[in-house]
Amino acid sequence: MIHPAKSIRTFLGAKNYAESRRFYEVLGFEVRPISENMCLVRIKDQFYFYLQDYYVKAWCENSMVFLEIEGDLESYWEAIKILGLPDKFPGVKLSEIVKNDWGNEFFLHDPAGNLWHFGIFK
Template identity: 75%
Template sequence: MIHPAKSIRTFIGAKDYAESIRFYEILGFNVRAVSPNMSLVTVKENIAFYLQDAYLKPWCENSMIFLEIEDDLESYWEAIKVLGLPDKFPGTKLSAIQHSDWGNEFFLHDPAGVLWHFGNFK
């Protein structure tokens, strides 16, 4: 079967909804409310996810999103590092770039514990 799909979006939770909205806005994502307890967070056209005012610790801390970066991962990491997210949002963590045989990536935990993988493939 051929699927007439345009995009795919995941849903993630927020421990503190307002804090998570600020986190993603500082990260440079566009956040637009679609209801009182849910926002559409757009990274780039057709790259988006839903942020919900809902929190279940096991769900959030086991959610992972991989965002493939087109070009220079090092420059992107530097741009995120200077934002100082771990200083502004308790519980957030930013790792160094990890180099693997398949490619490179770094990790960023959001305020609810959602683990972001930012990387590129060789």
């Protein structure tokens, strides 16, 4: 069966909702409130996720999102590094680029512990 899908959106939790919203804005994502405790976060074109004012430590610290990058991963990593997110937001961690057999990636933990993988495939 082929599903007539239009988009797919994950839900991410926030330990401190206002801080997480600011984090994603500083990261360059567009944050659109849709209710008192939820917002739609736009990355580009049809790439979105929901950020909600809801936190369960085990859930957030085990949530992962992989964002495939167009172009040069090193330049993208540099642009994120310059933002100084770990200095501005407690708990945020940015890794170095990791080279794998399948491609390259780096990791960014958001303020709630949600783990982002930013990468390119070979």
